[in-house]
Amino acid sequence: MLVRIGNIRVPMRPDSDRSPDVLADGGSEATSSAADPVRDDDWAGLLSAIDADGDLDPDELRMLMRIMLLIRKVDRAWGDAYLEGEVEGIPPSLSTGQEAVSAGASAGLQPGDFQFTTHRGQAPMVASGLDPGRILADLYMRSDGYNSGKSYHVTDVERGVIGMGGIIGAQVPVAGGKALAQQFRDDGGVSLAYFGDGTANEGAIHETANLAAMWDLPLIMLCENNEYNITQRVDEAVKAPSVASRAAGYGIPGDLVDGNDPIAVFEAVRDAAERARSGDGPTLIEAQTVRLDGHLTHDPQKYRSDGEIADRWTQCPIRRFRERLAAEDVLSKEEFDEMKAEVESEVEAAVEFARESPYPEPEEAYEDLWA
Amino acid sequence: MGVTDTETRLLDRNRLLDRNAFRRDAPPSEEEEGAPSFRGALREAMREEMRRDESVFQMGEDIATAPPFGVTSGLADEFGRDRIRNIPASEVAVMGAAAGAGIDGMRAIVEFQFGDFLSVAIDQLTHQAAMLRHLTGGQVSIPMVVRLPCGGGESTGPQHSQTMHSWFAHAPGIKVAVPSSATDAKGLLKTAIRDDNPVLFFEHKSLYGTRWAVPDEFEDPDFTIPFGEAAIRRSGSDITVVATMTMVEHALAAAETLADDGISVEVIDPRTVEPLDTDTIVESVRKTGRLLAVDEAYLSCGIQGEIVSQITEQAFDSLEAEPRRLGNPGVPVPFSPPLEDEVLPSTDDIVDEVRSLVAD
Numbered sequence: 001m002l003v004r005i006g007n008i009r010v011p012m013r014p015d016s017d018r019s020p021d022v023l024a025d026g027g028s029e030a031t032s033s034a035a036d037p038v039r040d041d042d043w044a045g046l047l048s049a050i051d052a053d054g055d056l057d058p059d060e061l062r063m064l065m066r067i068m069l070l071i072r073k074v075d076r077a078w079g080d081a082y083l084e085g086e087v088e089g090i091p092p093s094l095s096t097g098q099e100a101v102s103a104g105a106s107a108g109l110q111p112g113d114f115q116f117t118t119h120r121g122q123a124p125m126v127a128s129g130l131d132p133g134r135i136l137a138d139l140y141m142r143s144d145g146y147n148s149g150k151s152y153h154v155t156d157v158e159r160g161v162i163g164m165g166g167i168i169g170a171q172v173p174v175a176g177g178k179a180l181a182q183q184f185r186d187d188g189g190v191s192l193a194y195f196g197d198g199t200a201n202e203g204a205i206h207e208t209a210n211l212a213a214m215w216d217l218p219l220i221m222l223c224e225n226n227e228y229n230i231t232q233r234v235d236e237a238v239k240a241p242s243v244a245s246r247a248a249g250y251g252i253p254g255d256l257v258d259g260n261d262p263i264a265v266f267e268a269v270r271d272a273a274e275r276a277r278s279g280d281g282p283t284l285i286e287a288q289t290v291r292l293d294g295h296l297t298h299d300p301q302k303y304r305s306d307g308e309i310a311d312r313w314t315q316c317p318i319r320r321f322r323e324r325l326a327a328e329d330v331l332s333k334e335e336f337d338e339m340k341a342e343v344e345s346e347v348e349a350a351v352e353f354a355r356e357s358p359y360p361e362p363e364e365a366y367e368d369l370w371a
Numbered sequence: 372m373g374v375t376d377t378e379t380r381l382l383d384r385n386r387l388l389d390r391n392a393f394r395r396d397a398p399p400s401e402e403e404e405g406a407p408s409f410r411g412a413l414r415e416a417m418r419e420e421m422r423r424d425e426s427v428f429q430m431g432e433d434i435a436t437a438p439p440f441g442v443t444s445g446l447a448d449e450f451g452r453d454r455i456r457n458i459p460a461s462e463v464a465v466m467g468a469a470a471g472a473g474i475d476g477m478r479a480i481v482e483f484q485f486g487d488f489l490s491v492a493i494d495q496l497t498h499q500a501a502m503l504r505h506l507t508g509g510q511v512s513i514p515m516v517v518r519l520p521c522g523g524g525e526s527t528g529p530q531h532s533q534t535m536h537s538w539f540a541h542a543p544g545i546k547v548a549v550p551s552s553a554t555d556a557k558g559l560l561k562t563a564i565r566d567d568n569p570v571l572f573f574e575h576k577s578l579y580g581t582r583w584a585v586p587d588e589f590e591d592p593d594f595t596i597p598f599g600e601a602a603i604r605r606s607g608s609d610i611t612v613v614a615t616m617t618m619v620e621h622a623l624a625a626a627e628t629l630a631d632d633g634i635s636v637e638v639i640d641p642r643t644v645e646p647l648d649t650d651t652i653v654e655s656v657r658k659t660g661r662l663l664a665v666d667e668a669y670l671s672c673g674i675q676g677e678i679v680s681q682i683t684e685q686a687f688d689s690l691e692a693e694p695r696r697l698g699n700p701g702v703p704v705p706f707s708p709p710l711e712d713e714v715l716p717s718t719d720d721i722v723d724e725v726r727s728l729v730a731d
Contacts, residue, residue: 151506162474163507167498173467174499180468181475184428184453191471204495207464214459368509369544371567 044159045129046106047113052270056107056263058330064107064262065331066339068099068318071123073347074132078122078139079297081351087140090152090296095123097260097292100317101224102127104265104287105192108273112160114182116175116193117153119165120224124194125154128161132346133353142357149360150368169195169202172221176208179219179282190276192220192269198229200243209250209284218276220269221284224259226291231303244286252282259287260317290315373601373639373651378586379554382406387581387620388718390524390708403582407589410579412553413442413518416560417480419592421450424478427564428454430465431482431518439484440520440579462488466495466517470503470569473513478564485531486519486573489539500569501544512567516560522575522616522667523715529703532711534616534667536573537674540645546570546598547645551619553583555642558596565595575616599646603655607637609729610661613652613678614640618665618716625721634729644674649681656682660691661728665716670698692728697721 046067050060075094081087095102102123109115115124125135130146138145138154146154146163153163162178164171175193182189195205200223212219223243227234240246247254255272257264265287272283290312294301301309313319325331331339381387382403399406407415421427433439435447435455447455458465462483469479483489489496500513523532540547546568550556556574563570588594604619605626614622619640626636637655641648656662662682664675675696682694697716705711 146508146510147506148508150508153506155507155510157474157507157510162503162511164499164503166506167494170467170494170499173464173495174471174474174503176464177468177471177479178474179471181472181477184472184477185475204463204467207461208467210459211461211464211468368505368507371504371512371514 043129044111046103046127047109047111047129047159050107050266052108052110052273056266060107061325061330062339064103064266065321065325065336066343067103067106067127068262068321069340069343070132070346071095071099071102071126072318073343074126074135074350075122077136077347077351079293081140082297089141091298092139093120093296094293095120097290097312097316098224098226099123100262100321101222101259101265101287101289102194104262105194105222105269107262107266108269109190109192110273112187112189113273114160114162114175114178114189114191116162116164116171116178116191118171118194118196118199118224119153119168120196121153121163121165121194125156125161125163128156128159130154130156130159130161132350136350136354137357140354140357141359142354143360143364144353144357148364148368168199169204171195172208173204176212176217176219179212179217179276180215182218183215188277190218190220190273192222194222194224196229197223197225197227197234197243198232198237200246201237206250209246209252209282212282213250213252216279216281219282220272220276221282222269223284223286225286225288228291228295230295242286244284247284250284252284255283255285257285257287259289260315260320262317262321289317292316373603373648375606376554376602376604378584379552379604380584381552381620382582382584384620384624387577387617388624390526399582406582407553407585408579409553409556409574409581409583410440410442412557412583413560413574414444414446416557417443417564418446418449420561420564421446421454423592424564426476427478427480428456429480429482430456430458430468432458432460432484434482438482440576442518442574442579443482462492463495466492467499469515469517470495470500470513473500473515473569474503474511476514478514478516480516480518480564482518484520485527486521486535487530487533489517489519489535489571496545496569497539497542501542504568505544513569514567516563516570516572518572518574520576520579521573522577523704523711524577524617526706526708526711527576528706532704534573534575536571536644537668537672539571540647540674540677541672544569545645546643548572548598548643549615550574550642551578551616551640553581554585554589555596555602555640557589558594559598559642561595562598566598573616577617596642598643599648601639601641601648601651603637603651604640605636605638607635607659609635609659610663610725611637611639611652611655611659612663612665612721612725614638614665615644615674616667618667621716621718622665622721624718625725628718628722629725632726634725636725647677647681649685652678653682653685656686657689660689662690662694663697663721663724663728664694665697665721667715668698669701670696671701673698695724695728697724
């Protein structure tokens with residue numbers, strides 16, 4: 001039996017006339033690919049593709065760009081499937097505008113590190129090399145997903161991605177525990193927990209920050225400040241000048257970075273990971289970013305003005321990074337278009353894979369409860 | 372299927388039934404000299420498992436320095452402060468840390484100073500530790516034990532006297548142990564530590580200072596007691612009394628009184644309420660035809676009701692009287708002794724209920 005979570009889908013495209021599609025300009029028509037979307041098992045996304053020890057070379061910058069495009073397209077595929085009624089249930093939570101955070105963070109980590117995601121968690125999954133086909137199969141509630149239909153907080157323990165986010169903030173104490181185990185085993189691993197500006201006010205965050213500080217745990221607490229806790233602006237919820245400024249109260253380094261610049265996030269995470277690996281304990285990073293879609297896909301964002309949303313689109317991290325790479329002769333317009341077409345066809349194939357994946361058998365509901 | 376346990380015996384029942392027994396901790400009597408205590412049994416279980424498996428470690432308030440109930444006394448000397456970790460007052464972070472370390476195969480034993488404090492960390496337990504395996508399609512397992520001093524009868528006040536095992540036996544993915552003797556304390560705790568799932572381990576405060584006659588295998592480092600296997604602590608033919616933790620001794624005391632009236636009481640201790648050994652209880656009720664379920668839990672939606680339901684569904688045609696429950700009728704456990712005694716089941720309450728059921 002397929003249980004549906006209420007009839008909360010709304011038959012509209014809330015962003016259709018307010019959100020320019022940054023990917024629409026100049027791109028060629030994508031062609032469908034028959035390629036099997038299941039990736040090479042060794043691929044660990046940006047964790048393995050980027051040498052986190054130094055600065056980024058042109059190949060690595062192009063890889064960052066490609067991953068940001070892939071994040072947006074995978075997210076958009078889920079959002080579209082929901083709006084078109086192809087998938088039901090809880091409305092998708094998209095990272096539109098926040099792609100640089102997960103891309104930069106994943107680039108700053110290494111294979112063997114762990115990331116604990118949020119309800120807005122597809123971005124780190126894609127950046128960490130999870131198969132877009134299997135991610136979408138999870139989001140389509142099918143049996144070929146990583147979680148086999150049990151949850152959409154996609155986990156791939158092999159690639160160090162633990163999908164959490166049903167209860168905001170709850171991933172942070174668990175990430176602290178993984179960091180404690182990494183410290184016990186002295187395996188050089190680091191754990192990174194994402195959370196939002198709204199979640200920054202949850203007690204779990206404060207307890208874990210203090211515990212990690214006391215024990216010098218190899219933990220990175222990465223706050224994605226996208227300005228909104230659903231409808232509440234961050235300045236109505238956080239009295240401190242920034243979330244990062246709270247780090248002083250925990251006795252740990254705090255780093256406030258431009259979350260729409262993947263290089264800035266990369267450098268902050270790389271440096272925090274280096275401190276963590278050296279036994280110097282946790283870091284709180286606040287990546288200031290923008291939420292360009294609603295809280296969930298059906299959210300028409302009536303609490304934001306058209307002017308505000310248009311202004312935030314000028315900060316779209318994909319647009320900014322594309323312009324920068326073009327100006328620095330790292331990625332021409334033609335190369336970008338080609339990359340975009342490749343990504344689109346990869347995601348089309350991924351959607352096809354998800355669509356063709358069967359629903360789980362009913363009796364599978366009883367599996368995987370007990371170890 | 373359950374086992375008959377006639378070798379485990381509480382040496383001085385007054386040590387358990389006296390108010391504030393856990394604080395008085397009178398010196399052992401001649402008979403008690405050298406006999407293991409409930410507290411010591413728990414400590415030895417942890418010592419043996421920490422020697423056996425380097426991935427076992429502990430977190431709790433003051434456990435390395437001055438553990439309030441003395442269960443972990445001396446362990447930091449042997450295992451060091453990394454493996455016996457004092458924690459700040461942060462139940463949420465610590466419950467999560469145990470779960471996260473479990474992803475890595477580390478086996479945390481967490482002590483909360485009073486089991487009631489579990490309420491502070493419920494999300495980390497029920498939604499994270501208990502669900503992560505299922506919601507990831509079986510990709511991770513979370514081995515961890517949370518030790519919870521619990522129970523009333525000691526005037527520790529409403530927020531330090533509850534037995535909250537029913538809350539968590541209700542939630543999927545958590546095993547729940549409720550030992551009543553030193554033998555079970557040791558055997559069940561070792562099983563809990565070796566289990567690959569989250570386990571809540573409820574330790575009744577009144578039991579800590581009790582001393583026990585135990586079977587020979589108690590000293591064997593490989594001695595464990597499986598979960599989901601009830602112990603038949605007294606055989607009888609007229610009524611089945613299912614009791615947990617301190618209520619087992621109340622039931623045994625009641626059975627002795629009732630024997631003088633010619634009423635034969637079978638006393639079953641489930642030892643774990645998740646998994647619950649319903650087979651043994653059903654088999655017993657098929658023999659006796661009567662059931663009384665006794666526990667300190669609040670009656671509404673309590674574990675007693677679950678036992679009654681199982682019997683009603685599985686042994687209805689064997690029943691000669693309606694199955695009954697004894698428990699806290701549903702008020703906070705009060706501070707003052709006359710009030711506390713009023714709401715908790717007692718030996719006399721069990722005697723009265725059994726007489727009434729058998730007379731019917």
